[in-house]
Amino acid sequence: LKAWFPTPLPYLPSNLRDGGNNVASTFLRSFFTMYDQDRPALARQFYDDESAFSLNIGTELNPSTYQNYSRNLETIGFRNPSAHQRLFTGSNLIAELWARLPATRHPSLDLPDEWQIDCHTFPSLADPTGQGLAMGLAITVYSRFEEMDPAQQLPGTRKFSRSFILGPSKPGAPHPYRVISDELTLRDRISQQ
């Protein structure tokens, strides 16, 4: 068969290279539990005034709440003023937006088949104390979640990808690291009857 058609590359499980102290696993466990249950508390815990969040969705058959906030630069155009308006910066704005998004339920992180998580450290972030350079952690997550869309009042499922950039916190923060960047990519909704 391979000789007849081009074939997708092999697909391996999660590749976790987070520096040996399990920051990624610990963070993601808190993150997705709190994202489903208490988004304002999540924003206060891991986000600060400089954290950025935006979401990204393609064209959908049935427009959803997400469309109003999508910062998909392919569809809105990279010179559109929305590229600025839909970049949510700071924990307060992020929490306000999250409150308007549909309620979600993510699968448990104890089910490894439900998640692909790739992460690694990288150099040359700005040190939040203003001195020198800091290491960052890039985490990309692929999974799905159940959602209840307020417009449709029907449960559905979405595949998603979420890319986090973590870096050291400013002095006085609740955790030694913070979310610098959080980019959520959503795929088409699959309705459940």
Next chain:
Amino acid sequence: MSANSHETNVRCSCEAAKNFVDWYYRQINEGKSISQGYVNGHAAYERAGHPPADICINGLVVSTPQEWEKLLEQQRQAPKQPDPNKRRVRYEVEGHNVHVINADYRFGAPQKVLDLHSPTDGVRMMMSVTVFGTVYFGTGKNKGDEYWEKRDFYDSFILVPNWDVIEKPGVRHGRKYLIISHNYRAN
């Protein structure tokens, strides 16, 4: 307003991401090299001792961009297929997004660039770029062509300024921002 959400940085990062995404997937769809888009082998970074780009393809760590090109080549193999409209692998980008993650990027930067550009000038930007779409296998050149199989794909890149070209407005070759991190998944 933080430097990362400063108007100039937002505008410049969106433009840089758009140029990067258009270039990258055009090269791949045409079976051309994408190696020069990675930090590896670029003079200013090599001199300053930057590590090679971190590339992870469907969970597999790949040590060089050339090795990723070999995987792309392997993915394109269909020696028995006589119909040219069933031989191709075609990436269709459906969306992309970008955040500035360090507006004051300075690794390997020439002193004159540091002197000339403040963190709100939209030049010394380290960016996180996410891309998603569909990849079609056993298909033709054009959108809407029949295909044998398809997958959703997601790419996450971290880009940094290419100091060798960024201050040369006349330079037509070479990428303005280079990949230091690339995460690919297609499922």
